Amino acid sequence: xxxxxxxxxxxxxxxxxxxxxxxxxxxxxxxxxxxxxxxxxxxxxxxxxxxxxxxxxxxxxxxxxxxxxxxxxxxxxxxxxxxxxxxxxxxxxxxxxxxxxxxxxxxxxxxxxxxxxxxxxxxxxxxxxxxxxxxxxxxxxxxxxx
Amino acid sequence: xxxxxxxxxxxxxxxxxxxxxxxxxxxxxxxxxxxxxxxxxxxxxxxxxxxxxxxxxxxxxxxxxxxxxxxxxxxxxxxxxxxxxxxxxxxxxxxxxxxxxxxxxxxxxxxxxxxxxxxxxxxxxxxxxxxxxxxxxxxxxxxxxxxxxxxxxxx
Numbered sequence: 001x002x003x004x005x006x007x008x009x010x011x012x013x014x015x016x017x018x019x020x021x022x023x024x025x026x027x028x029x030x031x032x033x034x035x036x037x038x039x040x041x042x043x044x045x046x047x048x049x050x051x052x053x054x055x056x057x058x059x060x061x062x063x064x065x066x067x068x069x070x071x072x073x074x075x076x077x078x079x080x081x082x083x084x085x086x087x088x089x090x091x092x093x094x095x096x097x098x099x100x101x102x103x104x105x106x107x108x109x110x111x112x113x114x115x116x117x118x119x120x121x122x123x124x125x126x127x128x129x130x131x132x133x134x135x136x137x138x139x140x141x142x143x144x145x146x
Numbered sequence: 147x148x149x150x151x152x153x154x155x156x157x158x159x160x161x162x163x164x165x166x167x168x169x170x171x172x173x174x175x176x177x178x179x180x181x182x183x184x185x186x187x188x189x190x191x192x193x194x195x196x197x198x199x200x201x202x203x204x205x206x207x208x209x210x211x212x213x214x215x216x217x218x219x220x221x222x223x224x225x226x227x228x229x230x231x232x233x234x235x236x237x238x239x240x241x242x243x244x245x246x247x248x249x250x251x252x253x254x255x256x257x258x259x260x261x262x263x264x265x266x267x268x269x270x271x272x273x274x275x276x277x278x279x280x281x282x283x284x285x286x287x288x289x290x291x292x293x294x295x296x297x298x299x300x301x
Binding site for chain 1: 170182233
């Protein structure tokens with residue numbers, strides 16, 4: 001169990017690592033180019049792993065609705081946005097605000113799909129997050145120009 | 147802080163917040179693919195279509211390179227880290243941690259890494275020292291997230 005918990009934390013660390021590296025690439029190139037390389041290198045990597053392990057086309061992927069295939073284009077904008085923001089507002093602000101946006105939009109989506117859940121917990125959670133975003137606005141210290 | 151700086155910061159914050167919304171839509175799309183096909187398929191397809199769409203954008207928009215010097219080779223490896231993430235989360239989601247535990251621990255990992263990355267200026271990005279205001283904000287956002295993950299029913 002501890003091993004799986006460690007792996008879940010590691011996954012989070014890798015999200016940050018990936019954003020940091022993509023942000024560095026965007027500093028030399030552009031946010032869009034950084035997003036392109038992120039997707040292409042990721043594609044090559046996943047293809048290699050999938051060919052080794054097998055089962056890439058298992059199940060009935062043809063049955064998925066058409067809109068499920070829009071994750072890629074959305075991801076292009078998402079990765080480009082992260083790469084663009086991280087040198088400008090820092091890794092911590094980028095991570096916290098993305099988390100805030102993800103959580104609140106997740107609640108909206110749950111309400112839209114009428115997913116079961118506690119309304120009071122949702123209200124308190126969303127208010128907490130909005131409060132945190134409100135506190136974050138203000139002067140930041142930057143040690144030196146990069 | 148001048149109004150201009152504050153306005154720019156608000157724009158950046160709004161963009162990051164909006165990116166979080168895009169992430170929700172992306173997870174919905176990729177999760178729906180995973181419900182019909184394999185987990186590999188659900189990661190492979192968005193990387194394939196994403197590469198094609200990003201390349202098309204590059205060809206049409208031709209964004210200027212920010213610096214004439216070539217970026218370091220490791221700068222191109224961010225995608226591998228992302229690929230490993232997909233595999234790790236797919237593995238832990240099916241244990242006792244479930245989706246909620248995987249997301250909560252993932253948030254912890256992201257926050258720890260981002261603070262460390264800012265303090266050290268990891269990988270050549272600007273160094274930043276988090277203020278007490280940042281820690282307070284972070285506590286609120288994380289507390290709200292944990293409430294939503296564990297008590298809000300669905301994440």
